[in-house]
Amino acid sequence: MHTFYIAPTSFGVGLTSVALGLVRALDSVGLRVSFCKPIAQQHASDQGPERSTQMIQQVMGFTPPPPISLERVEDLLGDNKRDMLMEEIVEQFDRAAIDADVVIVEGLVPTRAAPYVTGLNGDIAKTLDADVILVASGQEDSLSEVADKLEITADNFGGIQHRKVIGYIINKLSLEQVQQIEDSSSEVFDKLPEFRRKQFHPIGYIPWNEDMSSPRTKEIADLLQTQILYKGDIEQRRVTGKVLCARTAANICHLLKPGKLIICPGDRDDIILATCMAASNGVPLAGLLLTNGIEPHEQIMNLCKKNVQQHGLPILLTQLNSYNTATTLDRLNNEVPIDDRERIELVMNSVADKLNGEWLKERCGTEVEIRMSPPAFRYQLIKRANQAKKRIVLPEGNEPRTVRAASICHERGIAECILLGKTDEIHQVAQDQGFQLPESIIIMEPDIVRGRYISPMVELRKHKGLNAPMAEAQLEDNVVLGTMMLAQGEVDGLVSGAVHTTANTIRPAFQLIKTHPDAKLVSSIFFMLLPEQVLVYGDCAVNPDPNAEELADIAIQSADSAAAFGILPKVAMISYSTGSSGTGSDVEKVREATKIAQQKRPDLLIDGPLQYDAAAIENVAKKKAPNSPVAGKATVFVFPDLNTGNTTYKAVQRSADVISVGPMLQGLRKPVNDLSRGALVDDIVYTIALTAIQADQFSSRK
Structure with a gap:
């Protein structure tokens, strides 16, 4: 099972639209896709449940777990219970991941009211061990500025060079920006060496589509709490633009185009008649919005009534004046409403068409260190x-x-x-x-x-x-x-x-x-809860100076304990020397213990002797033990004696402020x-x- 964490570079990138598109893209290439929105981030105008989760439920036919409220998140963070928050998020994720090949996790959008979510996104991605896909917008930034934002945001996840930061999607691009990207001579993203990294992949460039952000006339009526004079096709008509009429009818006729919402006072008979004539000529206007609380003259409405009814033109009345109406409409939430199935499908399909679903599918099939x-x-x-x-x-x-x-x-x-x-x-x-x-x-x-x-x-x-x-x-x-x-x-x-x-x-x-009949001795392990992963240290509490046979048993016990608690065991037998480079009785004991353990349990990945840095750090491992299946990836560290083990565990625990669970005893009945x-x-x-x-x-x- 694979996990993609979708994180924005800033507010307004269209994160939900991209998440929906990713679900559709991966579903289209044959993967069983699930979705998780760990934390609800409601828009001020939202009255119902969290929109991303509900939209996925409507369109995809499965029910993601309900997100944690932002209020609860802030309470937990305020009480210094970040760990408890992460545990609740993992619980949600596990529920979403049942029977899935891949889970799309939608992150949080930084706002003035919640600037802390930037760091929280990084913590959640680490917690879920997810591949990170960054989402940017070209709507208000040049491509050069987009590149800078991607690089800055990547720092919250370990930087563009980090193995888990796999790619980016740029949303809301103008046609000129799309052309610039497609131009092979463009070096906008190549200006940063990090962008040339093969694994930091351009996953999709999504052009701005006016229809994807076009509200139904119904949403306008709800926002302004209008009186509906004629309902018409209010549920189906979409607003692609607004025309605020201050001029005469003759001077606005060229603006009476499909999708336009015509706004004027209720006493502007000329504008009302011109709008109704356009509708009767087959122009699918979004609607006529009358302001100042003035209802049209009865004779004017009677004259227009037949055409309005036949052609489905919605006519609305608001108590606001024209200026305040326009100002209020500018504050309309452009996010897709939960009940707008047509627009949800449009968004999912439009975004999915521009994403490299096959590359993501290959990524899902790539073995990544768990x-x-x-x-x-x-x-x-x-x-x-x-x-x-x-x-x-x-x-x-x-x-x-x-x-x-x-x-x-x-x-x-x-x-x-x-x-x-x-x-x-x-x-x-x-x-x-x-x-x-x-x-x-x-x-x-x-x-x-x-x-x-x-x-x-x-x-x-x-x-x-x-x-x-x-x-x-x-x-x-x-x-x-x-x-x-x-x-x-x-x-x-x-x-x-x-x-x-x-x-x-x-x-x-x-x-x-x-002791248990299958055990020759009792040993111990600590679970070391490092920032990004859990490691197993053994033996750090019981056996002062085990011989080679005993050390081999400790390694096997520790590997089995790691596996029992969900940690893939890759066992490093720790010494002051790596491979065959060192001599001495201490390193020879570790070398012999490694051979014994490998012979007893050929099913386990066990290697040694390895120095701690060679076991833990991939770059060091490439130099000191390039052919080792464990070096740089070790999850179980077996120390040669109690002096080394206890000292190391305490040094890591105290210096790195790491929580350790244990010692857990192994080998007892x-x-x-x-x-x-x-x-x-x-x-x-x-x-x-x-x-x-x-x-x-x-x-x-x-």
Whole structure:
């Protein structure tokens, strides 16, 4: 499935018309096309639903998801909840993308009231990992100025050179501009070297078509709230121009042409008679608009009545004077009305005819590196956790961030959380933070339930000489108590670490949960939510110095975990050397681990040793590892030891202000996950969601 994000260079480029044309063009070349308008941007005169979505529904026969209101967007941005906004947009997109080969996503138009949408367009395109098509207008700019605007707008998406900025469409061109572009000697766009880039493609040049912006006479009547003296063909007649009559009839006869709206005061008998005569001669005028609230003389109307009725000339009356009428008409919204099926079809077909649909089809068939964006990753976490419906125990039940996270998880249906702690104390923590716990949250008091886990724990650890008093003492630790609940199958997963160390969290799991039969060791990964994509780092929390065999297992576990969460695994075995350039015991360990992993799992893309820059950056990869299937494209980074892994993850997290989710433990029979002691509430929520998904995967293996 492919995604095209349509973004304007400025206000008034005809973005909706181009989006509609793209849908028709791609549909015409045999692709299953869907459409998504993530955020509604209503015109001031709009009274009904968002127009792009409704027009697509009428013409194409499918129903795009309803867009988010601009008011909600501004509320979320004002509350610093940009991530939540992106998750909602991903949810919309996923609904639109069902069974589609390609999705057209219509972006936002920058206005004085909403200048922030320029940056928002860039964020949404990155989130959806979309190809970006820029849309400009030649109506008020020279071609040189259009080229400059395209280059400036491209900077919001990484620049014209960015692999995702694939081309441009120029709308509303004059015939002279079209001729200039078609002239082979023209160097308007070649003046910028970036425009010569093969992938930055001219997708379409669309000439101005008066009919595409011609309103029906009906829209004029609605705008001015006119009295309709004669309805005529008011639903079908279109206004291609306006004639404001101040001169005598003899001096305006040459202006009485098809599509013209004749405007004059109601006492101008000569203009009224001339207009009706033109109509009787077969001229399909748009209508006669009478001003100043003056109705024509009854005898004049009787004289014209037969011709008017026979030839369908609409006659309207407004209370405004002629000047104010003309001024108001200049403010008419030229966007296509939702119920104007004829004009919608005209726009779609006219624009589609000028677009290079075959090139776009080829682009859809081109393999493009698929990247999981952070909002998409978070959205998928929440969605899959909702479906899993698992019970997660939280041993740090009175810790404020944990209490808040548990509340959010219940409100959003992420998991059924069980807080370990004293009921009064936990409710007081919630009250101190200004919220009430949902009634569905379960609070278990350790002092009340501890006794029932003593015997089962003795049974699990009797080979280590554990007796009842020792078990009771260990169960004083809520992490141990929660782990026993997991071991007994009373809960599906455990999350801890907001106040406990990693060792405190995972030691009971090693002792009571044990490793999975298919795993030789327990390891960990972090999901690193970089600005444009999610990467997997392993092992950064558990194994201090794994040997080659263990490192190979960590690589395989990490690849499988990445795939389980929707990230295409391309595994880079990290070292201080790339390929065969370095020697030493450390690099040899990585080299051997790579061979072992490749032999065990030939279905996976695994390469190493690779330096971090060679694994992550395409330009560096071309120089250091040009033949590597992973270099420059790695999504899973496996570090040679804990010292390297932990240092790297923290350096990236703190220096780049990156959210990290984890560590997620791999290799246990049941999911236990650790938190950073600096974890934010959102970090805990996503870790709970991640744990619920793991639990669902474990149960499906049985």
